[in-house]
Amino acid sequence: MQQLPREESLRLLGSVPLGRLVFTQNALPAIRPVNHVLDGENIVVRLNDGATLTSIAPPAGEAGLVVAYEADAIDPHTRLGWSVIVTGYARLVADPSQVARYEELLRPWVAQTMNGVLRIQPDLVTGFRLVAQPAVAVCAAGGEGR
Amino acid sequence: MQQLPREESLRLLGSVPLGRLVFTQNALPAIRPVNHVLDGENIVVRLNDGATLTSIAPPAGEAGLVVAYEADAIDPHTRLGWSVIVTGYARLVADPSQVARYEELLRPWVAQTMNGVLRIQPDLVTGFRLVAQPAVAVCAAGGEGR
Numbered sequence: 105m106q107q108l109p110r111e112e113s114l115r116l117l118g119s120v121p122l123g124r125l126v127f128t129q130n131a132l133p134a135i136r137p138v139n140h141v142l143d144g145e146n147i148v149v150r151l152n153d154g155a156t157l158t159s160i161a162p163p164a165g166e167a168g169l170v171v172a173y174e175a176d177a178i179d180p181h182t183r184l185g186w187s188v189i190v191t192g193y194a195r196l197v198a199d200p201s202q203v204a205r206y207e208e209l210l211r212p213w214v215a216q217t218m219n220g221v222l223r224i225q226p227d228l229v230t231g232f233r234l235v236a237q238p239a240v241a242v243c244a245a246g247g248e249g250r
Numbered sequence: 251m252q253q254l255p256r257e258e259s260l261r262l263l264g265s266v267p268l269g270r271l272v273f274t275q276n277a278l279p280a281i282r283p284v285n286h287v288l289d290g291e292n293i294v295v296r297l298n299d300g301a302t303l304t305s306i307a308p309p310a311g312e313a314g315l316v317v318a319y320e321a322d323a324i325d326p327h328t329r330l331g332w333s334v335i336v337t338g339y340a341r342l343v344a345d346p347s348q349v350a351r352y353e354e355l356l357r358p359w360v361a362q363t364m365n366g367v368l369r370i371q372p373d374l375v376t377g378f379r380l381v382a383q384p385a386v387a388v389c390a391a392g393g394e395g396r
Contacts, residue, residue, distance in 0.1 A: 121326050126272050126279040133272040133279060133318040137333045172279040180267050187283045 106233045113188045113231025116175075118142035123175035125149060125222075127194075140175070141209045143223070147173050147190060148197070150210045151220040168193030173224055184234050192227040196220055252379045259334040259377025262321075264288035269321035271295060271368075273340075286321070287355045289369070293319055293336060294343070296356045297366040314339030319370055330380050338373040342366055 108116070117123065121139045128134065138149040171194040178185035197203050206221045254262070263269065267285045274280065284295045317340040324331035343349050352367045 121329075122324055124270060124281065124320060126281045128274060128279055132316055132337060133274055134337075135270065135272045135281070135318050135320045135335055137320070137322050137324065139329075170278055172281050174270060174281045174283070176283050178268055178283065183267075183285075189281055191278060191280075 106235055108186065108188070108231035108233055110229045110231075113229050114142065114145060114190075114226065116177075116186050116231065117147070117173075117188045117190070120175050120177055123147075123149075123173055126172035126174065127169065139210060140173070141206070143206075143209075145226055147224040147226065148206050148210065149173075149222050149224070150207070151222060168195045168225075170194075171224060173226075178234065182236075184236060186231065186233045188229070188231040190224065190226040190229050192225045194222050194224045197223050252381055254332065254334070254377035254379055256375045256377075259375050260288065260291060260336075260372065262323075262332050262377065263293070263319075263334045263336070266321050266323055269293075269295075269319055272318035272320065273315065285356060286319070287352070289352075289355075291372055293370040293372065294352050294356065295319075295368050295370070296353070297368055314341045314371075316340075317370060324380065328382075330382060332377065332379045334375070334377040336370065336372040336375050338371045340368050340370045343369050 118141075122137060123140050125136045125138050126133065136151075138151065140147050140149045142148075170191065173190045173192075174187065176185060176187035178187065197206060203221050210221075264287075268283060269286050271282045271284050272279065282297075284297065286293050286295045288294075316337065319336045319338075320333065322331060322333035324333065343352060349367050356367075
């Protein structure tokens with residue numbers, strides 16, 4: 105397992121369309137698969153359950169809600185690939201022109217009304233790459249490793 | 251988007267080797283990609299950061315920690331597939347014979363020492379399938395949809 109630098113991690117995250125938004129809802133851990141675009145270092149997602157997220161994420165300017173965001177590309181057979189986890193403040197985008205721009209960039213992938221755009225400012229960025237190693241290779245080949 | 255019944259959701263989750271464990275750590279949302287097996291309705295994962303998770307997940311018998319677990323198979327091109335989200339109590343498996351059995355079932359996919367086995371009892375199970383719909387098909391084809 106190789107740790108990846110911040111820049112490379114964000115580049116990889118921006119190279120895939122889907123990730124998972126992780127937040128706390130009613131004091132419980134919650135996760136939603138969403139699609140995203142990278143705008144500079146910021147991760148931008150559209151939400152279809154805006155009612156929920158509007159209530160937990162304050163508009164830009166206010167303190168924001170701490171969320172995690174994860175994207176990965178791991179081959180289930182070779183078990184090689186990468187995973188990037190970002191933690192940072194999320195805020196609803198309020199400016200109508202910015203909302204319109206993000207709505208153009210982020211085509212919804214479910215046929216539902218999208219009613220919120222969330223921008224996440226990465227604070228902590230953790231990325232790793234799973235590379236082939238002897239011990240893993242033995243396991244992946246289906247042997248017992250001993 | 252089609253909601254899936256509980257049984258079908260758990261079956262789909264059990265059909266893939268990888269998922270994402272979501273929990274709260276130091277009052278912040280945290281997520282780790284892991285591999286899993288289904289044991290009956292329970293989701294079992296091995297952890298390599300046992301020190302962290304031992305401190306947050308109590309052994310079997312105690313109340314357990316509420317976690318979320320997500321697995322999906324979504325085609326990034328067609329944007330069709332499914333996602334299943336489970337919320338429930340997680341407990342460390344303490345019984346050495348059970349630990350040994352799970353360690354046989356769960357081959358680690360990173361060459362790291364695994365030092366904890368976590369069993370998640372699904373309480374809430376939410377699954378949905380993304381199916382082709384006219385609006386989505388237009389978006390996926392790269393057009394503006396108007």
